[in-house]
Every structure is written in structure tokens, then in C-alpha cells.
Amino acid sequence: MGRIRTPVGTREPERSNMQSVFDSRDPRYKDPFGALPTGKSADLTLRPPRSMGFSGGAAVARSEFSGGVMEYPLVWTGMEGTCDVFSGKLPAGKTPDLIWYCFRFFRSDGSIRYFGAGGWRKKAPEEFQLTVYEETGTSPDWFGQGVTYQIFPDRFFAALPVVTSGFVGKRRLHGGWEEEPDYLPDENGEIRNDDFFGGNLRGILRKLDYLKTLSVETIYLNPVFEAASNHRYDTADYTRIDPMLGTEEDFRILCREAGQRGMRVILDGVFSHTGSRSVYFNAGGGYPSLGASDSMDSPYYGWYRFESWPEKYSSWWGIKTLPQVNEMAPSYLDYILTGNNSILRRWLRAGAAGWRLDVADELPDAFLELLRKAAKEEKPDAVILGEVWEDASNKVSYGLRRRYLLGKELDGVTDYPFRDALLLFLGGGRAEEFRERMETLREHYPPSAFYSAMNFLGNHDTPRVLTLLGAGEDLSGAPRSQRAEFRLSEAERLRGGRMLKLAALLMYAFPGSPTIYYGDEAGLEGFEDPFNRRPFPWGKEEKELQSWFGKLGRLRTLRPSLRRGDLEYRAARGPLLAISRRLGGEETVAAVNVGAEPAVLALPWAKETAEDALSGEALPVRDGKVSVLLSPWGGICLTE
Known part of the structure; x- marks a missing residue:
């Protein structure tokens, strides 16, 4: 697992006024960086101005789950310039927890001042977060290294013959693959999601070689079990593949054939x-x-x-x-998780490599612990991912602080914060803000969870990324008929495609698994459900975009630095963002300029040669530096 490094002196402006006292992301102040395993300690160093006259101090640590408050002494160890230096240790404790800490300084006259995440205060300030996790050694390192491809099964590819009977519910099969999904309420005012296009497992099997051209290593399937709706989040029978999709044998064959091509299949678990x-x-x-x-x-x-x-x-x-459901009902637990022939175990035995858990916020922590235990017993390298829309390290759900990433529940989560920060940056935000948001996550997450994130630009619950970027707005409040008929103009499509290419470049360069929602690489458009679930446009793909994703996939496969290397921000100012991934002697730098003016990026470069891996252009290296001119809305992937 890679280590993540951030150069000293590149923090956000709003943090700079506090840096001289304490910076939780700088090893000169807190070492090691970020979350701590149980039983370890962080070395703390604070540098308050000598003029404040402090004679001593303490770290005040509040434990979220144990409920205790402890103080750990800060000892004066000398001076640096005009600052006193106080040092101490912050123990992580023996059990997984969230520790919220700040600092209390006192003077010889008895007066005190506090220092926290918001700076100096006279009373208890905003606290820093320290995630304390258990190192179980059971999080697989295969997920997060390669590309994931998400498939909404009914809309990917229909291999003939399509099954038209023998399933639950009344279904309408579209007469043509290019028809619009049903979006208007029925005579009872309900949207039933009972229209189908006939995509099936044999169709996915037929397209495995296509997925290989995208360097896909993980196929994530939206629900495949028997259900009355086309999205199948209303499970009717966990023991049975929906007949329109195929059979259990079809699923086993798909997993086997995918495995022969270096791919794994993970399932969508709908257990709430x-x-x-x-x-x-x-x-x-x-x-x-x-x-x-x-x-x-x-x-x-x-x-x-x-x-x-x-x-x-x-x-x-x-x-x-x-x-x-009552997830903790004994018979439900036995059926879904703990029984020898439980649903979880059954489908892992059938070939699944793991589970993405729908609405993880709805699942009790005790349920998630039992789920992880059963999955790892059945298949030690199974991956368990959770659908979480916020920072999963400190999420509060139904009034409870969740324990997703403390070592006993999830390996990783769906990275909505990454998507939100990236789209904000592309939409006119600043690179500093993107870095700040991502630095917050990597400070809060255990390294294995940060590297196991499912990074994505869109999925079945969000508008198509090409539409958002091209249109420049989300028309979710517009009439459904307007959203159904909406298509990007030629100019909007060109704009959206250019932005999407840069978004994909950054996603493929970032730690975590770059995840493609089926059809994004082919130029599919659409706002929210059901317009984001249109059938894959076979034969009408956006070839340039498809080629771009294929090229990024090959880079992700071939370069170890992109798969598991350290992360460093080489530049984050205004519209210019450059990130470096490094492993051993290999370095890869992805840089983008989302501004209207050209930008020059000068980087130290240890190698004798430099090349933009996307264009093949050789770049001159002089005196240990490479200079790059980035055009407006331009990007490069710099390699040796």
C-alpha cells in the first residue's frame, strides 16, 4: 500500500495562519500522518509564539466511542526563532475509535488558551480528528489498483434470445434498443420501473473482450437477483438470478470467463x-x-x-x-450472512469477488461486522464496499456515529466526495479547494480505505457526467418531458467531452479504483433516473472519447506508480492542478489546466527524458527540470 506525501508549505491559505503553531498534516508537527493503528502513538510538536508566554501545555483528547477524556502533557523542549517548542505524544489506544483532540496551554499566572482546528480560542475550540483503526490485514489490495466498470444489467447488451416469461411482476419489453426509458407516471400516478430492454448476463459475457480494451479489472453489477423492477433494488428472491438476466450457471460462466481475462465480478447487496x-x-x-x-x-x-x-x-x-427488514432478526442474519449456505456465502462460492452494499447507512454496525466476518471466512480476499455519500470516517447516520472504516466493517466506500470536489473544480472552482477536500479525506481515512475507494464521475443515482459538464447545469427541477427530450448541442457536447477527458485523467491518476459507469466512455447523455439509464449506444459510440478511456486504462495497468504509488501535489493553484504518483524509481504526473489562459508548469525531473504519455510528445529536460505549457482546458500525463 502506498504512502501519501504532501510537500511542506503547500497548505491552503486559510490554514497558513495556523501552520507556524501546528499543522496536523505536516510530519514536523504530527508524525505519522493521518489515521493511526490501535496501540500506536503520534508524536506531536507545537510552536506557539514566545510572546504568548506559555509555561506548559497538554493535548486534550476526547474518545468518541469509549466516552473518556484524557490529557497528555506537552513538554517544553527549546526554542525555534521566536517560538517556543512543546512536544508530546498522543496515544491511539487499544481499541478502534475516533479521537477528537485540541491543545490547552497555560501561563504561570494560571491563565489558559486553547488551540484547535480553528486556531486560538479562550474556550474549548474546534477539534482535530484522529481515526484509530484496527489493522486486521484482511483488506485486499487488488481492489483500488485497477479499473472498475459499473454495469446496469438491463441496459448494457441483450444477447438473444431474450427471456420473456417466468419472472415476477408484469414487464413491458421495449421494441427497440434505442427507445426512451419510461419516465411518465402510469394511470395510478406511479412510476413502476417495469419497462425492460432485455440486457442480460450472456450479453455481458459477449462484451468481455470490449471491457478488456478498457483494461477493466473489476466488473461491478447493479442487482442481478429476481425482482419486479428494471433496477432490481426491490429483491424478490436472493437465491435466484432474475430469469430475464439468465441463470446461476450463466453467472458462474461470466465469473469464470471474466477471471480468465484478469477480471473480477462484484455484486450489489441490497440487504436493508x-x-x-x-x-x-x-x-x-x-x-x-x-x-x-x-x-x-x-x-x-x-x-x-x-x-x-x-x-x-x-x-x-x-x-x-x-x-x-429487521437486519438483526436471527433468522434474517442466518439466511443472509451467518448460515453455512447464506446468501452472502452462496454467491461468493458461485464466483463473486465481493459485494458493494447498497445504502450502507441503513445497515447496523453489528450487521456489517457479521457480514465482513462471513465474507472473509468464505473468501479471504473478498472486497466489501459500502455506499456512503459523505466522509465515511465520521458519518452520523440516524443519530449514531458510524464505524465503517475502523477495521471491522468496510474495506472501502463509494467516493462521492471525490466526485463532488472534482466536478466543482471543473465547473470553475479552485485547485486549492479540490486538494483541501481530498487531503481531509486522506487524513481521516486509514490508508487501505483511501486506496480502496471507488472513485467515479457518475453512476446510476447521478446525472450523466457528460450532460452535467456540457450543459453546465443540472435540470433536475425541470419537467420530466423537458429532461427526456434534452440533448446537448454540438458546442455543448464538444465542451463536455473536453472537460470529461480531463476529469477522467485526474480520476485515473488518483488513488482508488477509477470507476466507469457503463456508457460514459461512449458518450451517453442524460439527467437523473431513468435518463441516466439509457441503453449502451452500440455502433454509435463517441470513438475519440472511447479511445481516451482505453489509453488511460492501459496507463493505469502498466504503470505501478498509478496503481499503488505515493501521492504528491505538484501544483494546486487556481485552474492548475498537478498530481504525482511515485513508486520506487517510477513517477507519473497528471496535470490539467481548466482555465481560459495557457499555464506554464515547471517541475523538478530526475529522469533524463520526459514524455506526455497521452500524445507521445517528448518534452525537454534541462538542469533537472521539465517545463510544460498547458493550453486552456489541456492536460498531460508525464512519464519518463
């Missing part, structure tokens, strides 16, 4: 709720067995929370077709 039209709930009586809505004697009755059986029950976000 089921579908109402499921074998477990059985609203409408679609299954011959007794579901929870049929009888209180149903073996599944205890899975659900009924306020008044059978009509009133807890459902996900109030959507009655998605009844929530």
Missing part, C-alpha cells in the same frame, strides 16, 4: 429492504408460499416491522414497495 412483491413479503400473492403479508405464521414475518399487520409496515423512505 426487500421488494413487496417478493417470496419473503409476497404482497399480491405472486408466490405460492406464505410471505410476511400473507400470514403471521410465515417464516419471514419476523423480518419486517409491522405497525398494523398487514397494511402498515416500515418501508424504505416511505416507499411501500420496499418494506424494510
Whole structure:
């Protein structure tokens, strides 16, 4: 696992006024950087001005989960210029935790001042965060190194024949692959998501060689189990591949054939709720067995929370077709996780390499711990990823601070903060802000979690990135008919494509797995669901964009520095952002200029040669430096 380095003296302007006292990201003040394993300590050094007259100090540490508050002495060790130097240690403790810390200084007259993340205060200030995690050694290092490709199965490719019967729910099969997904409410005012295009597992199998041209190493499938809707987040039967997608044998073949091409397949685990039209709930009586809505004697009755059986029950976000489950019900735990033939184990045995967990915020910490334990017992290198939209190290969900990244639950998360920061930068933000947001994450996350992030530009829950970048706005509030008909103009498409190429360059250069949402590389457009779930445009791909993603994928595959190297910011000022990845003697630098004016970037360069790996252009190296001229909305990938 790579170490991440940030050059001294490149912090944000708002931090600079505090740096001379303490900078939690600088090893001269706190060493080691970032999160700490249990049982370790951080060395602290503070440099308050001599004029403040302090005679002593202490680090004040508050433990989130144990609830204790401890003070650790800071000892005067001398002077540096006009500053006193106080040093001490901050122990991580023996159990995983979040430690919130600040500093208390006192004078000989008894007066005190506090120093925290917001600077000097007379009372307790804003605290710094220290994540204390358990080093279990069970997070696989394969995920995060290579490219991930996300597939919404119904819309990727339909290999003939398409199954048209034998499944739950009424379905409408589109007559043409290029038709618009249904987006208007039915006669009852509901959007049922019951229109299908017929994409299937055999279709994905047929396109494995295409995925290989993109250097894909992980295929992430949106739900594949039997369900009534086209998105299949309303699971009807966890034991059965949806018949329109294929069979369990088709899934096994897909995993095997993918493996022969160096790819792994991970599944979408939807365990916080089921579908109402499921074998477990059985609203409408679609299954011959007794579901929870049929009888209180149903073996599944205890899975659900009924306020008044059978009509009133807890459902996900109030959507009655998605009844929530009691995840900690013993029979549910046995069925999904802990039993010898549990759903989790069954599909890992069938060939899955791991699970991406839908709405991880809805799943109790105890459930996630049992899930991880069962997965690692079954397949030690299985990866467990969680859908989390915020900083996962300190997320509060339903009033509880979550423990996702403390070593017993998730290996990594969906990196929405990365997407948000990158799109903000491309939309006119400053490189300093992008770096600040990402530095906050890497300071908070254990290294294995930071390197196991699922980095993406868009997915099935967000508008298509090309549309956002090209249009320059999100029309989510516009009438659905307007959003359905919207297409980028030629000028907007050119603009969006140029920006998307730079976004992809940065994503592929960043730690974590660069994740392509199917069709983004081919130029698919669309705002939010269902317009972001249009069928893949086979035969009408944006070839230049597709080639760009293919080239980035090959670089990610061939260069170890991009797969697991250290991270360093070479430049972050205004519209100019340059990041370096280094491993051993190999260095790769990705630099972009999102401004309207050319920008010159001069970098120290230890090698005798330099080349832009994207264009093949050789760049002169003189006196140990390489000078790069970046055109407006231009980018390079600098290699030796």
C-alpha cells in the first residue's frame, strides 16, 4: 500500500495562519500522518509564539466511542526563532475509535488558551480528528489498483434470445434498443420501473473482450437477483438470478470467463429492504408460499416491522414497495450472512469477488461486522464496499456515529466526495479547494480505505457526467418531458467531452479504483433516473472519447506508480492542478489546466527524458527540470 506525501508549505491559505503553531498534516508537527493503528502513538510538536508566554501545555483528547477524556502533557523542549517548542505524544489506544483532540496551554499566572482546528480560542475550540483503526490485514489490495466498470444489467447488451416469461411482476419489453426509458407516471400516478430492454448476463459475457480494451479489472453489477423492477433494488428472491438476466450457471460462466481475462465480478447487496412483491413479503400473492403479508405464521414475518399487520409496515423512505427488514432478526442474519449456505456465502462460492452494499447507512454496525466476518471466512480476499455519500470516517447516520472504516466493517466506500470536489473544480472552482477536500479525506481515512475507494464521475443515482459538464447545469427541477427530450448541442457536447477527458485523467491518476459507469466512455447523455439509464449506444459510440478511456486504462495497468504509488501535489493553484504518483524509481504526473489562459508548469525531473504519455510528445529536460505549457482546458500525463 502506498504512502501519501504532501510537500511542506503547500497548505491552503486559510490554514497558513495556523501552520507556524501546528499543522496536523505536516510530519514536523504530527508524525505519522493521518489515521493511526490501535496501540500506536503520534508524536506531536507545537510552536506557539514566545510572546504568548506559555509555561506548559497538554493535548486534550476526547474518545468518541469509549466516552473518556484524557490529557497528555506537552513538554517544553527549546526554542525555534521566536517560538517556543512543546512536544508530546498522543496515544491511539487499544481499541478502534475516533479521537477528537485540541491543545490547552497555560501561563504561570494560571491563565489558559486553547488551540484547535480553528486556531486560538479562550474556550474549548474546534477539534482535530484522529481515526484509530484496527489493522486486521484482511483488506485486499487488488481492489483500488485497477479499473472498475459499473454495469446496469438491463441496459448494457441483450444477447438473444431474450427471456420473456417466468419472472415476477408484469414487464413491458421495449421494441427497440434505442427507445426512451419510461419516465411518465402510469394511470395510478406511479412510476413502476417495469419497462425492460432485455440486457442480460450472456450479453455481458459477449462484451468481455470490449471491457478488456478498457483494461477493466473489476466488473461491478447493479442487482442481478429476481425482482419486479428494471433496477432490481426491490429483491424478490436472493437465491435466484432474475430469469430475464439468465441463470446461476450463466453467472458462474461470466465469473469464470471474466477471471480468465484478469477480471473480477462484484455484486450489489441490497440487504436493508426487500421488494413487496417478493417470496419473503409476497404482497399480491405472486408466490405460492406464505410471505410476511400473507400470514403471521410465515417464516419471514419476523423480518419486517409491522405497525398494523398487514397494511402498515416500515418501508424504505416511505416507499411501500420496499418494506424494510429487521437486519438483526436471527433468522434474517442466518439466511443472509451467518448460515453455512447464506446468501452472502452462496454467491461468493458461485464466483463473486465481493459485494458493494447498497445504502450502507441503513445497515447496523453489528450487521456489517457479521457480514465482513462471513465474507472473509468464505473468501479471504473478498472486497466489501459500502455506499456512503459523505466522509465515511465520521458519518452520523440516524443519530449514531458510524464505524465503517475502523477495521471491522468496510474495506472501502463509494467516493462521492471525490466526485463532488472534482466536478466543482471543473465547473470553475479552485485547485486549492479540490486538494483541501481530498487531503481531509486522506487524513481521516486509514490508508487501505483511501486506496480502496471507488472513485467515479457518475453512476446510476447521478446525472450523466457528460450532460452535467456540457450543459453546465443540472435540470433536475425541470419537467420530466423537458429532461427526456434534452440533448446537448454540438458546442455543448464538444465542451463536455473536453472537460470529461480531463476529469477522467485526474480520476485515473488518483488513488482508488477509477470507476466507469457503463456508457460514459461512449458518450451517453442524460439527467437523473431513468435518463441516466439509457441503453449502451452500440455502433454509435463517441470513438475519440472511447479511445481516451482505453489509453488511460492501459496507463493505469502498466504503470505501478498509478496503481499503488505515493501521492504528491505538484501544483494546486487556481485552474492548475498537478498530481504525482511515485513508486520506487517510477513517477507519473497528471496535470490539467481548466482555465481560459495557457499555464506554464515547471517541475523538478530526475529522469533524463520526459514524455506526455497521452500524445507521445517528448518534452525537454534541462538542469533537472521539465517545463510544460498547458493550453486552456489541456492536460498531460508525464512519464519518463
